[in-house]
Amino acid sequence: MTDPRMDVTGVGLLGEGLHSPGEPPAGIRRAPEGVDGLTTEHLIINMGPQHPSTHGVLRMLVEVDGEEVIAAEASIGYLHRGIEKLAEHRRYDAVGTLMDRGDYVSGIHGELAFAMAAEKLMEVEVPRKAHWLRSLTSELNRLGSHLVWYGTFGLDTGAMGQFLYAMREREALLDILEAITGQRMMFNYVRPGGVLADLPVGVDTKIKAFTDTFDTYLEEYDQLLGGNEIFQHRVKGIGVIGREKALAFGLTGANLRAAGVDFDVRKQIPYAAYPELDFEVPLGSTGDAWDRYTVRMGEMRESARMIRQLMEGMPEGEHTAKMPKVIRPSEGEVYASVESSRGETGVHLVSDGTDKPYRMHYHGPSLYALQALEDVLPGHLLADVVMMIGSTDVMLGEIDR
Amino acid sequence: MSPVLSAVLKFFAALGIMLVNGVVMIYMLRKVLGHLHIRLGPMHVGWKGTMQTLMDVLKLLTKEDVTPRAVDRWLFRIAPAVVFVPSLMAYAALPFSNTWRIVDLDTGLLYTFAVLSLVPIGILMAGWASANKWSLLGGMRAAAQQIAYEVPLLLSVLPVVLVAGTMNLGGIVEAQQGYWLGFIPGWFALNPLMWPTLLVFMIAGLVEINQTPFDMSEGESEIVAGFATEYSAMKFGLLFLSEFSNQFIMSALGVTLFFGGWTLPWIPAEMNHAFGPVIFIAKAYIGIAVMMWIRGTFPRVRIDQLMELGWKRLIPVSLVLIMLTGLFVKVVG
Structure with missing residues (x-):
């Protein structure tokens, strides 16, 4: 070292x-x-x-x-709710509610991963409109989740102000998500076959009002926290999870990209509307806490860009495919994954032909980040422990399930 | 008036200032932080939430005082007092105006720093006696940082003493009277040669009173509440009252040393003398507002970085500053 x-x-x-x-x-x-x-x-x-x-x-x-x-x-395990086991006793259209409660700060991604797995089993063609709506809500939710990370990361390093600024933006986002999905956190919006509903009337002005101001606010936030010399001293060169280590621990998401590995499920295994969107994947170089910070800030910029594209090019059409009342996929085993706010969130689904999954495995990226933390922390100071938990953005709801 | 009665009255005056200060500053902190954070702060108890702090004091007084079983009872009980008393003593030498001061000490500056340096002993006692690992870490941090920063803090005020030619706090204010170029007030803070000194004083002062970004000994996101973790009810209240009081004292010292104390420029001396205490307290509160501003925005420094800043940067810098000031005084004065 x-x-x-x-x-x-x-x-x-x-x-x-x-x-x-x-x-x-x-x-x-x-x-x-x-x-x-x-x-x-x-x-x-x-x-x-x-x-x-x-x-x-x-x-x-x-x-x-x-x-x-x-x-x-x-x-770990203090937040264990038995999501994987409960899923074996829910009909396919009801599992989304459980996935919401996994990574509860970015629920859409969990729902989407499950819906995609179920669609793979059923071999359903999802309409284009549904794809775009899924991408839109995903990106809105990613912004909301990253704002929570930004706020709490600041709190972990001892800064207080930016947390409440981040909450102001998040409030606007939750408002939009509530208008679209009817819920602020536990959306249950993405269903096998499509999404719950089309965009409501008037939400486009809300989204436009948000994206118009967000870029300037984001720059301010970046300067407020990232521009602070004390903060830079706290994160630069600290908590390095380098390329080899990141790959060895199976990290995904911003934690992996901070080490310079260009892996983003949205690019590598495209899903929803992402193949049609124009966006960059921000990369770091060393994999220290500062790189993780800059990568996530960059991701927020890209998300805002994508939301504008999605609103401009939103297609017309049905928001869901024709689905049977009771979903009974044929026997089989599939894996589908999405790029959630924390990395690759995947669902491994085994069906025995009944109306309930035979087995569902939930692959959450935070668990791997936490394992890497154990390896990286020795040699740092106690204050860095808190900072590192914040910088890897682990989500206990997803780890404990 | 008999000297005994006078002493008793002065004691209660100091206690009164300290308590009122505490209540006002807690309200101010909540409001300043609230508005910095785009929220309103307390709004419901009394007009604009003005009674909130008073109610909180009542709450603290009537709350159950929990003493954990494993604590060192004797130390645990006296630690808040050991923190509180020096902070009360520090009011003795503050010059609220040319006549309003509790004692007119020729070594006022030295006395104030001396009593303030007793505070970390109390904090260390609280940390040690609590039988809690977080408290212990907080106490140790407090001891380490305050010992480290006592040195640059004292060194940073020596240039002022050299220029003013006295350690009497009132005398230092007197030395800042008059004007440069006929209209710039003679405050040391307006002298560009004093700015490095002022900067060192501000940094070391913030560390000395455990304020953000140097609030290592509480560091709520790292070590829960540091030395105060196991304290409840009024013992906790005393610990925090003395913290607010120290904030006031440090700000008042800064006002005295650099910002002309109880005087305002361009107004007749009689006015200064008549409204001295008001001007002094108002100036001190401006300093406190700046501290709260910093508290609302800055992240926390890490303990090893803090130590490095103190021993490797501030001490050499302030030694050089003393030398330069000495040369300057010798050559010019």
Whole structure:
């Protein structure tokens, strides 16, 4: 590791030195040599589940030597609702409600992944209009989710103001999503075969009002947080998840692209209206927290651009394919994935020919990001733990399911 | 008036200022932060929420005082007092006007910094006694940062002392009277040669009173509430009252050292003397508003970066500044 603080390892300040991945931080360990002849002990800190910045109910077991993290272990499952099992007892058109509650900040993406899997099983042709509506709501939802990330990331580094500014934009977005879907968070809008409803009257002016101001606001937000020198010192070169490590841990989404890997489901495995849209995929280079920040800010710009394109080119036609009342796909096994706000959200669906899925597996990107965190955190300071949880944008609803 | 009665009255005056300050500043903080964050702040209790803080004080007073079983009871109980008392003592030397001050100390500057430097002991006690890992980390951070920044803070005011030729806070204000070029007030803050000193003072001052971006010892997103995690009811109230009070004292010190204390330029001296305390407190509140502005927007510095800034940058810089000021005073004065 290039961290200069690592140089003191020989003096015994770091105790046992680098944490070898996979070793659980159990019990208090004694530093072998100690500092100035004094025997020192490592402290095990239980970060969460009740902690102000664990993004839901994450529990991090952190072994620290002073403020320096020696080992970190994520203890998950506090938000387990059994989504995968419940899906086996829901009809195909009802599973969307469960997917909403997985990654609850970007529900549309979960619904979309499931709907796509179900359509693959049934071999339904989805109308073009439905594709465009799916892309539109996806991008609106991605913006909303990234704004939550932006706000809470600022909170994690100690800044307070931008959180409420981000919430102002998110409020406008939720307003739009509510007008389209009827709900602010648990949309249940994307159904197998299409979407629930066409755009309501008057929502286009709302979206236009939003996109007209959003770009200028986004620049301001970028300057407010990203332009702050203290913030830059906090994130630049910290928490590096490089290309090899990111690929080895199976990261997707902004966390992977920050390391310079050009993988975006929207480009590589196109779905919905994305093949028809013109958008860039922002890339980072080193994979540190700063790159993750810039990639996500860039994604917000691209999302706003896509929303404008989608509104301009919105086709006419049916918003859903003709679907039977009770969906009974033929026997089979499929996997469909979308680019959610956090990475590749996928649904692996096994059907036995009945009206309920035989098995549904929910592939959430945050789980992999959390695993990578455990590996990256040792050597950083306690304050960086919080910052890193924020910068990888893990979503506990999706990890615990 | 007997000296005893006078001393008692002055004590209660200082206590009164501190308490009223606390209530006003908490309301102000909520309103300033509220408007910075495009919301309104308290609006329902009293006109524009003005009674909110008073009700909160009542709440704190009547709340159950929870003492966790594992704490070191003796230390846990006296720690809020150890934090509170020095902050009350610091009011003694503040020159509210040429006559309004509790004691006229020739070493007023040194005294104020000396009592303020007792605060981290209380915070460390609170952190240690709480038997909580977050509190311990908060206490340790407080001790580390305040010891580190006492040095640049004191060094940063030495150029002022050199130029003013006194450590009496009132004397420093007197030294800032008169005008440059006939119309620029003689405040040290308006002297470009003093700006580096002012900057060092502001940074070190913010660290010394645990304000954002240096609020390491509370750092709510990192270590929950730091040293105050296990405190509840009025013990918690005391800890935070003294924090607000320290904010006022640091701002008042800045006003005294750099912004002409109780005086305003271009008005007759009698007016200055008559309205001295009002002017002084108003100026101090402007300083506090700036601190709140910073608090509403800035992220937090990391502890190792803070230490590096203190020991490696601010101390050498302030030493150089003292040397340059000394040369300047010798050559010009």
